Amino acid sequence: MIPLAEVLRRHWPAYERKFGARLLPSHRRAVQAIVSCRTPALGAQLFGCGCGRRELVYHSCNHRACPQCGHADATEWLHRQRRKLLPVPYYLVTFTVPAQLRKIIRSNQKLLDALLIREAAFALIDVAREHKDLGAELGLLAVLQTWTRDLRFHPHVHCVVPGGGLSDDGLRWVRPKSSAYFLPQSVLAKRFRTRLKRALQQRAPKLFVQIPRKTWQRDWVADVQPVGSGEPALKYLAAYVYRTAFSAEKIVADDGAHVTFTYRDNEGRNRAMRLTGEKFLHRFLQHVLPRGLQRVRHFGWLSAAAKARLARVRVLLDWQPPKPWPEPVVFVPQCPCCKKPMLLIGRLPRPPPSR
Ligand SMILES: [Zn+2]
Ligand SMILES: [Zn+2]
Numbered sequence: 219m220i221p222l223a224e225v226l227r228r229h230w231p232a233y234e235r236k237f238g239a240r241l242l243p244s245h246r247r248a249v250q251a252i253v254s255c256r257t258p259a260l261g262a263q264l265f266g267c268g269c270g271r272r273e274l275v276y277h278s279c280n281h282r283a284c285p286q287c288g289h290a291d292a293t294e295w296l297h298r299q300r301r302k303l304l305p306v307p308y309y310l311v312t313f314t315v316p317a318q319l320r321k322i323i324r325s326n327q328k329l330l331d332a333l334l335i336r337e338a339a340f341a342l343i344d345v346a347r348e349h350k351d352l353g354a355e356l357g358l359l360a361v362l363q364t365w366t367r368d369l370r371f372h373p374h375v376h377c378v379v380p381g382g383g384l385s386d387d388g389l390r391w392v393r394p395k396s397s398a399y400f401l402p403q404s405v406l407a408k409r410f411r412t413r414l415k416r417a418l419q420q421r422a423p424k425l426f427v428q429i430p431r432k433t434w435q436r437d438w439v440a441d442v443q444p445v446g447s448g449e450p451a452l453k454y455l456a457a458y459v460y461r462t463a464f465s466a467e468k469i470v471a472d473d474g475a476h477v478t479f480t481y482r483d484n485e486g487r488n489r490a491m492r493l494t495g496e497k498f499l500h501r502f503l504q505h506v507l508p509r510g511l512q513r514v515r516h517f518g519w520l521s522a523a524a525k526a527r528l529a530r531v532r533v534l535l536d537w538q539p540p541k542p543w544p545e546p547v548v549f550v551p552q553c554p555c556c557k558k559p560m561l562l563i564g565r566l567p568r569p570p571p572s573r
Contacts, residue, residue, distance in 0.1 A: 220469045222285050222502075223253050225477055229495030236496070248506040251281035261568035265560035267553035273560060275551055277568075282513075283506045295514075296456040299359070300449065301539050302520070304531070307381040307397040308448030312441045313338040313410050314374045318433040322425055324371050328508040330425075331373070333417050335362050338375035339517040341410040341440075345401055346383055352401060354383030354392035357520035357528065361455050362513050367481045368491055369501045378451050381444075384519060384531060391534040400442050407440035459514050 230249050234241065254260050260277040267273075278287050315323070315334070323330045339360045346356045358379045366372045381394045394400050415434050418426040445451040470490070471478040477498040480490050493501065507513060519527035532538065550559045 220472050222469060223255060225469055225472050225495075225498065227253050228472060228474065229477070229499055233496055233499045242503075242508075244508050245503045245506055247509075248281055248283040248503070251279035252284045252286075255279035255281070255284050255286050258566070259568060262566040263562055264564040264566060265551050266563040267556060267558060267560045269553065269556050271553050271555050271560075272563075273551050273554075274566070275549075292456045292459060295459055296452060299452050299456075301542065303448045303452075304380045304535055305537050306535065307394070308445045308451060309379045309381055309400045310443045310445045310451040310454075311342055311377040311379055311400075311406065312374055312443075313341070313377070313407070314372075314439045314441075315414070316433055316436060316438060318430050320371055320373065322428060323373050324504055326422070326425060328511065329422055330418075331362055331364075331507065331511055333414065333421065334373060335360050335375055335512075335515055337413040337417050338410055339377060339515070341406055341413050342377055342379065342401075343518055344413075345406050345409050349401055349405060351395055351399075352383065352392060354385060355388075355518055355527075356380075356383045357518040357524070357531065358516070359520060360515050360517060361459055363458050364505050364507075367483060368489070369479075369481070369505070371504050376451075376455060378445075378448060378455065380448070384527065384534075388527070388530060391531065398444055400444070403440045403442050404437075406442070407438040410440060411438045 226249050230253070234246075255278055256276040258276065260279060262274045262276045265273045265275060278284075280287050282288060282291075313334075323334070339358060342358060343356050346352050346354055356379060358377050361376045361378075362373065363376060364371060364373045379400070381397065381400055383392055384390075385392050411434065415426075418429070468479045468481060469477060470480055471492075472495075474495075476492050476494055478490055478492045479498075480488055483489050516522065518524065519531055550562075552558065553560050
């Protein structure tokens with residue numbers, strides 16, 4: 219197992235020399251953060267114990283593309299989302315875009331990623347409100363994921379949706395027809411296609427004209443899966459929400475020229491992929507999201523602006539959220555000799571930049 223930081227340290231200098239000014243600032247920032255995470259470059263805290271022992275604890279980079287930092291955030295996110303689960307059947311609805319759109323999305327992530335999440339969520343909200351099989355206002359959580367298991371660029375949006383919604387007058391909770399069926403996939407896919415096409419025409423007309431016309435004529439794909447209490451879907455997504463495309467345990471070899479990583483294919487078999495250092499970096503960096511883009515968003519009565527309607531949903535379902543988890547405790551290391559908590563006795567500032 220080889221840490222991602224080590225691979226980046228080895229291959230980034232050549233990559234930077236080759237692509238120079240064409241590199242995105244967000245990609246540079248991500249690489250700089252990851253290679254300096256928990257090293258003297260970010261400074262440290264010095265802890266001491268009565269027995270005389272001293273321990274240096276280096277600071278984390280807290281960059282969302284950093285595999286060392288993402289895990290703690292993912293765990294906390296899962297705890298928070300779990301508390302919000304309602305006592306209704308849940309569905310995982312996934313919207314995918316056709317291959318012809320991928321390249322244009324990859325080159326325009328800042329604008330198009332945000333549109334993808336928004337239009338997928340509102341396609342669901344529209345269909346839920348208008349379709350005869352439901353006719354209710356939804357609340358939902360939407361998550362953008364950009365990669366496949368072997369880390370190719372494949373943007374898609376997962377929506378975790380409580381099955382059911384508020385009636386027009388807000389006085390009733392409307393249930394789906396059955397726990398196995400929520401809304402028709404083909405109708406959802408068509409609505410997503412229509413909404414995304416219109417959004418691109420209005421918000422990015424110059425990009426819209428570059429998209430082959432047949433992209434809008436073929437059938438798009440939306441997938442609806444019942445996921446019971448919703449918990450399995452949240453667990454599945456937590457791994458992506460705060461984690462980067464390369465979690466450290468996947469990289470198994472780096473001989474200075476080629477990097478090998480393992481992944482599970484769709485059938486659950488372990489596979490290995492060997493790429494040149496440059497190709498590896500390219501694959502990793504295409505999943506580093508632009509600054510400020512929210513990968514996760516809440517919509518409908520689960521959005522931050524709809525607290526009153528969420529309160530109404532809870533009343534209608536006669537349900538109270540469980541007590542919050544205790545706040546995460548501030549990290550204090552334990553003395554390796556006497557196993558007592560150590561005291562913070564000093565700070566090591568980060569060294570000034572060498573450039
Ligand atoms: Zn980090
Ligand atoms: Zn001690």
